[in-house]
Amino acid sequence: MSFSLRPYRFGIFSHLDTCLGAIKQLPGDGFREIEVYSPTPHHEIAHVLRRKPSPVRVFTLVGGLTGLIAGWAMTIGSTMIYPIIVGGKPIISIPPFGVVAYITTILFGTIATFIGFLINARVPQVKIVQGYDERLSSDHFGVLAYCLPEEVVRLEKLLKKLGAVAVTGSQGL
Amino acid sequence: MTEDYNLNYTDTDIDLTQSLKAPGRGYWLLLTFLFLLICAGGYAWGVQIANGIGESGKNNPVGWAMYITTFVFWVGIAHSGTLISAILFLFRVKWRAAVYRSAEAVTVFGLATAGLFPFIHLGRVWVAHWILPIPNFGGLWPNFRSPLAWDVLAITTYLTASSLFFILGMMPDIAIVRDKARGWRKKVYGLLSMGWQGSDNQWRHYTAAYVFLAALSTPLVISVHSIVSWDFAMSVIPGWHSTIFAPYFVAGAIHSGLGMVVLLLIPMRKAFKIEQYITLHHLESLAKLIIFTALVVGFAYSIELFIAWYSHNPYEQAIFLYRMTGDYAWAFWLLITTNVFVPMLLWSKKIRTSIPWLVGICVSVEIGMWLERFVIIVTSLAHDYLPYAWGLYKPTLIDSLIVIGSFAWFFFLFMVFSKTLPVVSMWEVKEQIEPPMKSSH
Numbered sequence: 280m281s282f283s284l285r286p287y288r289f290g291i292f293s294h295l296d297t298c299l300g301a302i303k304q305l306p307g308d309g310f311r312e313i314e315v316y317s318p319t320p321h322h323e324i325a326h327v328l329r330r331k332p333s334p335v336r337v338f339t340l341v342g343g344l345t346g347l348i349a350g351w352a353m354t355i356g357s358t359m360i361y362p363i364i365v366g367g368k369p370i371i372s373i374p375p376f377g378v379v380a381y382i383t384t385i386l387f388g389t390i391a392t393f394i395g396f397l398i399n400a401r402v403p404q405v406k407i408v409q410g411y412d413e414r415l416s417s418d419h420f421g422v423l424a425y426c427l428p429e430e431v432v433r434l435e436k437l438l439k440k441l442g443a444v445a446v447t448g449s450q451g452l
Numbered sequence: 453m454t455e456d457y458n459l460n461y462t463d464t465d466i467d468l469t470q471s472l473k474a475p476g477r478g479y480w481l482l483l484t485f486l487f488l489l490i491c492a493g494g495y496a497w498g499v500q501i502a503n504g505i506g507e508s509g510k511n512n513p514v515g516w517a518m519y520i521t522t523f524v525f526w527v528g529i530a531h532s533g534t535l536i537s538a539i540l541f542l543f544r545v546k547w548r549a550a551v552y553r554s555a556e557a558v559t560v561f562g563l564a565t566a567g568l569f570p571f572i573h574l575g576r577v578w579v580a581h582w583i584l585p586i587p588n589f590g591g592l593w594p595n596f597r598s599p600l601a602w603d604v605l606a607i608t609t610y611l612t613a614s615s616l617f618f619i620l621g622m623m624p625d626i627a628i629v630r631d632k633a634r635g636w637r638k639k640v641y642g643l644l645s646m647g648w649q650g651s652d653n654q655w656r657h658y659t660a661a662y663v664f665l666a667a668l669s670t671p672l673v674i675s676v677h678s679i680v681s682w683d684f685a686m687s688v689i690p691g692w693h694s695t696i697f698a699p700y701f702v703a704g705a706i707h708s709g710l711g712m713v714v715l716l717l718i719p720m721r722k723a724f725k726i727e728q729y730i731t732l733h734h735l736e737s738l739a740k741l742i743i744f745t746a747l748v749v750g751f752a753y754s755i756e757l758f759i760a761w762y763s764h765n766p767y768e769q770a771i772f773l774y775r776m777t778g779d780y781a782w783a784f785w786l787l788i789t790t791n792v793f794v795p796m797l798l799w800s801k802k803i804r805t806s807i808p809w810l811v812g813i814c815v816s817v818e819i820g821m822w823l824e825r826f827v828i829i830v831t832s833l834a835h836d837y838l839p840y841a842w843g844l845y846k847p848t849l850i851d852s853l854i855v856i857g858s859f860a861w862f863f864f865l866f867m868v869f870s871k872t873l874p875v876v877s878m879w880e881v882k883e884q885i886e887p888p889m890k891s892s893h
Binding site: 293314315318321336383389390400402405 | 460598616628630647656659660661671890891
């Protein structure tokens with residue numbers, strides 16, 4: 280289990296609608312910093328949380344552009360160093376080198392996208408968040424809300440009131 | 453697809469993790485049989501390495517034969533996976549959710565099998581690294597004007613992109629298995645799941661990465677087999693030097709790939725009792741795609757003949773006449789029948805919803821597509837410009853064993869996958885099921 284510096288409470292909900300009710304209610308009660316866990320992505324959750332668009336797209340763009348440049352550099356650079364005419368074609372043959380640049384664009388773009396995902400989604404993670412319930416990957420929903428040490432009890436009661444079937448969490452370090 | 457599945461989240465996990473239970477005797481027997489075939493293929497390759505490439509039936513003029521035929525066949529098989537997983541995802545085709553994991557596995561394992569053949573075909577496999585773009589290593593420099601160099605890059609890129617897409621798609625499902633497993637399995641699946649927890653933050657980046665990987669993989673469906681086709685079309689060999697080759701190869705690749713996916717899904721859904729997830733509707737949808745690809749392939753065959761006739765090029769006309777009436781005419785007519793005419797039976801709903809018929813037709817497509825590549829490769833080399841240089845190719849035991857071994861290798865990988873990783877995407881099936889709600893609608 281991984282440990283958080285700040286205390287939090289993890290409410291486990293067996294229904295999506297009660298989970299949505301909780302994430303709508305919690306900010307109004309002063310608990311603005313929340314994370315939601317679900318077995319599958321839900322537009323309703325994303326709509327309520329209103330997170331920024333994922334920066335993974337930037338990784339894709341940068342990776343793709345790097346691949347495009349690398350493809351041209353590799354083909355043109357190598358033929359400039361050893362300028363051997365093959366098949367009567369020009370030393371710098373744009374159409375065939377374009378094929379290589381196209382492939383490296385996709386190759387670098389793909390790898391960069393995956394790396395972007397790993398970095399932003401914080402995976403691989405050796406330890407799972409403390410309080411994680413094994414039902415969360417299957418058929419339950421989780422709401423993790425951070426709080427001040429003196430608010431732990433109030434948060435716990437609030438989560439139960441909002442329909443959490445179990446509340447766990449960490450006192451922080 | 454909510455209307456298709458009368459299920460809930462809990463049942464989905466229970467049903468779709470059944471495939472990971474300890475296998476029975478039949479599974480082990482089949483796996484052992486495949487392993488023995490792989491060993492036979494490995495032995496044959498060993499003999500070829502020890503004694504030289506002459507052990508295969510390759511000769512002058514037929515220098516590309518069974519190995520390149522089978523290489524192109526396996527690259528083609530790989531294509532349906534990306535079509536189903538990436539293109540149908542971008543078009544939001546819902547029925548793909550139940551079948552795409554297996555199709556992706558077909559892609560990855562198809563490429564892993566195809567990737568062996570350039571090494572087998574090289575003969576002197578110990579200098580295979582010369583093909584890599586290492587500056588002037590061994591006195592060689594890769595010729596980037598050659599489609600063979602593009603091919604190496606294209607296949608490597610395709611394998612990389614498909615593998616990453618495969619791994620990414622499976623991560624949430626492996627986390628489900630981790631959370632249900634106990635003991636050493638929990639540790640293993642814990643490592644494989646990379647600590648996935650399904651937080652909204654993870655899903656946000658996950659869905660973004662998934663879309664971009666799908667978008668990046670989509671052009672590969674078109675480009676990889678186009679580049680493979682240019683291995684032939686960029687040469688001046690009669691029967692190869694044709695602008696139709698790229699779309700013709702791509703359609704053929706998807707045709708054979710879809711057939712293979714159906715062939716693997718049918719026993720899998722039965723063995724793992726997941727007929728309610730991989731339904732007849734899914735198989736029927738794939739069958740409809742096979743009708744479409746059969747029509748495209750048939751159109752390409754007829755256009756090829758038309759171009760040969762219309763061009764007034766005597767060499768083109770001669771090679772197509774040779775294909776239809778020469779030494780390999782049996783293969784030509786068999787491929788036309790099995791690839792084009794037999795799949796037309798699928799127009800009948802009764803046939804395309806009948807499991808035995810589907811199996812028979814898909815086997816027919818696989819035989820036809822392998823023969824198509826064989827006919828293209830062997831006939832053109834056997835019968836090119838100069839009559840004194842004509843020759844024939846006959847497979848030997850060595851190259852036959854290697855090809856059979858490659859089939860065993862593919863099915864072996866698929867069988868291991870089917871017992872160790874979730875064969876149907878649970879999180880995507882759940883996306884199409886009504887989530888658990890307290891207030892009923």
